[in-house]
Amino acid sequence: MDKLKQIEKLRDKALAELKRVDSLEAAAAWRSAYLGRKGALTQLLRGLGRVPATERPRLGQLGNELKVDLEEAYAEILPNLKQAALRRSLEMERVDVTLPGRPLGPGRLHLSTQILREIYAIFAQMGFQVEETPEVELDEYNFTLLNIPPYHPARDMWSSFYTTDNRVLLRTHTSPGQIRVMRRYAPEPIRVMLPGKCYRYEQVTARSEIQFHQVEGLAVGRQISMADLKGVLIEFARQMFGEETRVRFRASHFPFTEPSAEMDIECFLCGGQGCRVCKHTGWLEILGSGMVHPQVLTNGGYDPQIFSGFAFGMGPERIAMLKYRIDDIRYFFISDLRFLEQF
Numbered sequence: 271m272d273k274l275k276q277i278e279k280l281r282d283k284a285l286a287e288l289k290r291v292d293s294l295e296a297a298a299a300w301r302s303a304y305l306g307r308k309g310a311l312t313q314l315l316r317g318l319g320r321v322p323a324t325e326r327p328r329l330g331q332l333g334n335e336l337k338v339d340l341e342e343a344y345a346e347i348l349p350n351l352k353q354a355a356l357r358r359s360l361e362m363e364r365v366d367v368t369l370p371g372r373p374l375g376p377g378r379l380h381l382s383t384q385i386l387r388e389i390y391a392i393f394a395q396m397g398f399q400v401e402e403t404p405e406v407e408l409d410e411y412n413f414t415l416l417n418i419p420p421y422h423p424a425r426d427m428w429s430s431f432y433t434t435d436n437r438v439l440l441r442t443h444t445s446p447g448q449i450r451v452m453r454r455y456a457p458e459p460i461r462v463m464l465p466g467k468c469y470r471y472e473q474v475t476a477r478s479e480i481q482f483h484q485v486e487g488l489a490v491g492r493q494i495s496m497a498d499l500k501g502v503l504i505e506f507a508r509q510m511f512g513e514e515t516r517v518r519f520r521a522s523h524f525p526f527t528e529p530s531a532e533m534d535i536e537c538f539l540c541g542g543q544g545c546r547v548c549k550h551t552g553w554l555e556i557l558g559s560g561m562v563h564p565q566v567l568t569n570g571g572y573d574p575q576i577f578s579g580f581a582f583g584m585g586p587e588r589i590a591m592l593k594y595r596i597d598d599i600r601y602f603f604i605s606d607l608r609f610l611e612q613f
Contacts, residue, residue, distance in 0.1 A: 277332050280310055284340055294351050301344055302491055311337055381613040382483055385586040385593075386465055389485055392509045396502055398461045398487060403447030405467055409437050411446035415569040416526040424525045429471040440469035444486035445526060448581060449560070452490060452570025457577070459491035465586075476598040483586045490562065490572060490579035496529070499559055499580035507535050507556070510589065516542070518553065527560025527581055539595065554592055557584035 284304045291297050304310050315333045335458035379387070390400055409432075418424050431440040447464035464486035472478050472609050489498070500519065516536040524530045534555050537548035559582035564574035572579075587602050594613070600608045 274329065274332065275459055276314060277329070280314060281305075281336050281517055283337070284310070285343060288340075288343055288347065291347065291351070292354075294355050297344065297348065304340060305337065305344070311340065349570065378610070378613070380592075380602075380610065381590055382586055384484065384592045384613060386483065388510065389506075389584075389586065389589075390463060390465075392506050393463055393487065393502075396461070396505065398463045398489075401447065401451050401462045402446070402462055403450050403464055403466065405441055405469075407434075407439060407441040407446050409439060410463050411449050412439060412441055412443075415449045415566070416445055417523045417565045417569075422525065431469050431471055442470050443468050444484045444583060445581070447486055448526070448566065449570050451488065452567070452572060456571030457573075459489075461489045461491075463487055476600065477505075479587075479599050479603060481603065482599070484584060485584050487582045488562070488579065489581075490567070490570075490577055492577060494578045494580060496561055496580070499561065499582070502580075503533050503557070503559060503582060507533070509582050511535055511593065513539060519559075519584050522558060522560075524558060524560055526566045528563045530558070530560035532558050533582075538592075556589060556592065557582050559583070 284300075288300055291300050302309060306312065311333070315330070315337075382518075412430075413422075413425060414420070430442050433439065444464045445468050447466070451460060451462050451464065465483055466484065468484045469481055470478075472480060474480060487502075489502075504517055507517050515538070518534050518536075519531040520534065522530045522532045534556055536542045536551040537545060537552050537554050539545055540552065542547065542552035544552050548554050559580065560582050562579040567574040567577060567579065587599050590596060591599065
């Protein structure tokens, strides 16, 4: 009956050691040593397969009884150990309520807001004022009054979010604000900035989002020319990207401007030599622009025989990506502090 003596010896040893346990850590170590998968009792019970078959039932019963006894003994001391651990924790981690509170750090402006305010400040020096227009827009203002009637193929340039009413949508650009502002001030000359969020049903990638900011600029008056547009945009580029910034204008097409142009700046990362960011062209596109189409002026309440104007539109996130070498537009909208706290 060697196994019987081993069971009795194990009982005495385990209970004796349990009486000396004085912490939760020591209790966990004791449980692992005796009741764990590789514990002494587990190993002893596994060895019962080698004893004679006539003795096996009796020894198995005694082993199971010992396991129950040890688990009950362990459970009995556990509450007292937890209370002792709590007392020690309270004594060591006491809070001095007389100490002053820890001040919270001030919040910061989002990078998009910083760039928007920088754009406002530059154009404010040239007499432009900020006007706000609706994000939920009528199809008439978003397209038709901008010289994009329902049958026009240019509508395919924008994947729009319509409501259940097909006359109402989330604006796809800030250009419908041109009509609203012109109708508000006509026939007075105007110089305004129209910032806001825009929405397009597009695949989200490193370069495109379903929501983004846009800033529209509009100037209407007598004898405004393409030279005025170029002068304003060149001055903006120099203040935003540096005095030595070189720019170029490329002919383009927008239904609501004629003539139309896109403006590029010389890549400030490679100095115009060509790199991955500028796709090895040496130039970076930053905005679209043009002279306001006569039909749009008419829809806004101005006589195109007397008045002329220019308009331009840019994406603040795109400008920030170029200026700070950010390679993924999704960073602007995921609220990741690791990104936001850099600015």
